[in-house]
Amino acid sequence: MEFDWAFAWSVLPELLRASQATIFITVAAFACASVGGLAVLALRSSRRRIVAVPTAWIVDFIRSTPLLLQVFFVYYILPGYGLTLGPVQAGIATLAVHYSCYMSEAYRSALAAVPHGQWEAAQALGLKRMQVLRKVIWPQMCPVVVPVGGSLMIYMFKDTPVLAAVTVREVLQTASRIGADNFRYLEPVTIVGVLFLAMSLLAAWATRRLERRFAFAARKP
Amino acid sequence: MTQLWDTRWVLLAATGATARIFLYSAVLALALSFVAGVARSASPRWVRWAALVYGELFRGVSLVVQLFWLFFVLPLLGVTLSPQSAAILGLGLCFGAYGAESVRVALAAVPAGQLQAAQALGLSRRQAFFKVELPQALPVMLPPLGNLMVMALKATSVTAMITVPELTFTANALTANLGASAAVFAYVGLAYYAMAKLVLWISRGLERRVRIVGRSDAGGQGGQGHGI
Numbered sequence: 336m337e338f339d340w341a342f343a344w345s346v347l348p349e350l351l352r353a354s355q356a357t358i359f360i361t362v363a364a365f366a367c368a369s370v371g372g373l374a375v376l377a378l379r380s381s382r383r384r385i386v387a388v389p390t391a392w393i394v395d396f397i398r399s400t401p402l403l404l405q406v407f408f409v410y411y412i413l414p415g416y417g418l419t420l421g422p423v424q425a426g427i428a429t430l431a432v433h434y435s436c437y438m439s440e441a442y443r444s445a446l447a448a449v450p451h452g453q454w455e456a457a458q459a460l461g462l463k464r465m466q467v468l469r470k471v472i473w474p475q476m477c478p479v480v481v482p483v484g485g486s487l488m489i490y491m492f493k494d495t496p497v498l499a500a501v502t503v504r505e506v507l508q509t510a511s512r513i514g515a516d517n518f519r520y521l522e523p524v525t526i527v528g529v530l531f532l533a534m535s536l537l538a539a540w541a542t543r544r545l546e547r548r549f550a551f552a553a554r555k556p
Numbered sequence: 557m558t559q560l561w562d563t564r565w566v567l568l569a570a571t572g573a574t575a576r577i578f579l580y581s582a583v584l585a586l587a588l589s590f591v592a593g594v595a596r597s598a599s600p601r602w603v604r605w606a607a608l609v610y611g612e613l614f615r616g617v618s619l620v621v622q623l624f625w626l627f628f629v630l631p632l633l634g635v636t637l638s639p640q641s642a643a644i645l646g647l648g649l650c651f652g653a654y655g656a657e658s659v660r661v662a663l664a665a666v667p668a669g670q671l672q673a674a675q676a677l678g679l680s681r682r683q684a685f686f687k688v689e690l691p692q693a694l695p696v697m698l699p700p701l702g703n704l705m706v707m708a709l710k711a712t713s714v715t716a717m718i719t720v721p722e723l724t725f726t727a728n729a730l731t732a733n734l735g736a737s738a739a740v741f742a743y744v745g746l747a748y749y750a751m752a753k754l755v756l757w758i759s760r761g762l763e764r765r766v767r768i769v770g771r772s773d774a775g776g777q778g779g780q781g782h783g784i
Contacts, residue, residue, distance in 0.1 A: 336632040399706070399752040400745045401713030404724045408741050411731045415738070493618040500717055500728075507621055511628070520628040528617045528625055535616035 336521055343522040346513050350526050353509035354534075360427055360505065361492045367431035368491070369484065372438025376446075379439065394436045403497050405429050410501045426498035434491050438484065445479035446472070477549045485542030489535055496527075506530065560739040563730055567740070570726035571747050577640065577722060578709050578751070581647035585708060588652025589701065593659025607656065614653035620714050622646045627718040643715035651708045655701055662697035663689060694766045702759025706752050713748075723747060 378390040397405070410425045420428060449472055457467040499508035510527045514520035560567075595607035614622065626642040637645065666689050674684035716725035727744045730737065 396745070396749055399710075400748045401710040401724060403713040403716060404727065404741070404744060404748065407724065407728050407731070408745075411728075411736045412738050412741055415736050496618050496620040497714060497717075499620070507618075507624060511624065514628060520624075521632050524621065524624050524629050528621050531618050531621055532613065532616040536612065 338525070339519070339522060342517070342519060343526060346523055347526060349513065350506060350509060350523060350530065353504060353506040354530055356503075357492070357495050357505045358534075360423065360430070360495050360498065360503070361488065364427045364430035364434065365488050365491055367427070368434035368438050368487075371431055371435030372442050375435050375439035376442045379443070394439065397433060397436045402429065402433050402494055403500060405433060406497060406501055422498070422501045422503045425501060426495075426503045430491055430494065430498075434487060437487055441480055441483040441487065442476070444483075445476035448479050449475045478546075481549045482542060482546045485538070485545060489538045489542070492538065493531065493535065557739050559730070559734055559737040560743055563734070563740065566726060566730070567723075567743060567747075570721060570723045573720070574709075574712050574722040574747075575751065577643050577647070577712050577715060577720065580644045581651065581712070582705055582708055584644060584648025585651035585655055585704075586701070588648060589655025589659050592652060592656035593663065593697075596656065596660040597663060611653045611656050614650050615657070619646065619650045619711055620717060622650055623715060623718050639715070639718050639720045642718055643712070643720045647708055647711060647715070651704060651711070654707075655704055658697050658700040658704065659693075661700075662693040665696050666692045691766075692768070695763065695768055698759065698763045698766060702756060702763070705755050705759060709752055709755055710748065 375390065375394060379387055379394065381387045381390075406426060406429045409420065409429045410422065413420070453471055453475065454467060457471040462470065495503075495505055496507035498505055499511070502508065506527050507524075510523035511520070513523045592607045592610055595603050596611075598604055598607075623642060623646040626637060626646050627639065630637060630642075670688055670692065671684055674688040679687065712722055713724035715722060716728060719725065721729075723744050727740055730740050
């Protein structure tokens with residue numbers, strides 16, 4: 336079978352439109368996971384053991400089981416318990432919860448990297464707790480959080496095709512539908528591969544640039 | 557609960573399928589990581605380039621897309637693979653590319669003076685690699701490779717999308733045929749959890765064995781998941 340350039344060209348616009356859905360899902364889910372990760376970290380570092388210990392168990396369980404299984408769980412099992420979500424909502428919610436657990440880990444290691452003296456010095460200068468966090472601790476966490484968060488976002492981006500399993504119309508689902516309609520899988524699936532490669536390389540490059548910027552910002556007095 | 561009991565043999569067979577696919581693809585992935593990781597510092601330029609292209613290609617493209625390509629596109633080009641073979645090949649190629657990066661970084665972390673000293677002592681290039689470089693790189697590469705194997709285990713679930721009858725596929729098929737059962741999902745989740753802990757436990761055991769005595773920095777960070 337030869338690669339049919341004319342056919343590839345004709346399906347490209349539809350695939351590009353579908354990849355917008357992939358990007359939208361990634362951005363939405365990652366935004367939720369960035370906030371969710373902080374929430375998970377807050378629960379895990381709670382002084383009440385009844386909160387902290389079960390949270391740690393749940394995080395460990397979510398990180399040790401596959402995303403696809405969790406997507407099926409949210410989409411097929413949760414409606415039985417009164418929570419019915421559409422495919423896209425279920426997909427974004429699962430990605431957000433799954434990656435919140437990973438983000439909390441990133442935040443935690445970033446927080447651990449900030450020397451304790453920084454807290455004491457900031458408090459000695461009379462800063463309030465929230466001020467200390469926002470003006471002293473957070474800028475020093477950034478050089479650690481940005482590279483890890485960036486690579487997590489690339490991982491999430493590459494995980495979105497998993498949502499095709501619950502009929503989310505993202506780029507891979509579109510490609511396999513085009514393939515089934517025209518009996519030609521070669522072009523659409525290959526194009527999806529090339530799109531992913533291009534976007535991953537672009538995202539990796541952007542992360543490296545951001546990293547440099549934050550590393551510099553942290554070093555400035 | 558009754559559904560879980562009624563389908564116990566199907567679920568056990570699926571657990572076996574997941575374990576088997578994981579084992580085969582883990583062996584393939586580790587072999588590829590080693591070859592491609594070492595090739596990144598090989599002397600012929602084309603070998604270095606081939607390893608670089610392999611790594612960027614298989615890390616850049618989503619695993620699901622790779623599996624779709626192997627399963628739906630490759631037959632059109634004249635190579636037909638069973639779902640299981642496509643799954644093992646796809647997982648092996650993808651995680652080999654990630655593992656190669658860990659191997660490369662670990663080898664690069666060995667101080668250059670070590671190799672020069674080995675040469676000064678009259679060791680051949682091969683001896684220097686196996687007796688000097690590798691023993692020092694191994695403790696550095698094992699933790700990320702262990703985490704990678706946990707990720708590979710979880711990624712076997714994605715092969716459900718190319719109809720491999722493993723755990724996730726079975727959970728989905730049982731839901732479609734017999735209705736949703738939280739007990740079945742609980743079993744499948746716990747099975748993955750147990751296997752992930754087992755992989756991690758083996759990896760930590762190996763790490764302890766290769767740890768260099770008197771060097772506390774060897775071994776890197778613990779934890780699992782996206783630490784690569």
